[in-house]
Amino acid sequence: MKKDYYTLLLWQGVLAGSCFWIPEIGWLFTIGAVALIVLLESALAQYAKSKNLQVFGTPFHTDKYMEDASLLVLQLCFTIALAVVALVLLSGYALWSVFWIVLVASLCFLIAFCLFWRARKDAA
Secondary structure (H helix, E strand, C coil), X not given: CCHHHHHHHHHHHHHHHHHHHCCCCHHHHHHHHHHHHHHXXXXXXXXXXXXXXXXXXXXXXXXXXXXXXXXXHHHHHHHHHHHHXXXXXXXXXXXXXXXXXXXXXXXXXXXXXXXXXXXXXXXX
16 A cells, blocks of 8 residues: 555645745745655665665565555655745745645645555554
8 A cells, every 4th residue: 555655755746846936936945845855765765775675766666665664754754844844935935825725735635644544554
């Protein structure tokens, strides 16, 4: 069951894209957020590779990666931190409509992640 992992990736993408709406320098924030996401995914892939959780450096090739709950919790913490930074930036530039959209979307993603996580724990 990889729905929780894909939910986090989609949530991170929405957060990175939301920074694009910041006037004049939004594209810098978007590129920075995408770079952070790629860096985190690369670091997690290297960790998982060193623990023999995966073969090709990406979690799409094996289900063993999904057995390590600490990787998902680490990604969840990073995603929540990214959400807080995005919301602070959006409120700082008074982009309230985008702020509320991102806030509601983040809450929906968090609820979906929790539901998928619970389904995984119940199945185990």
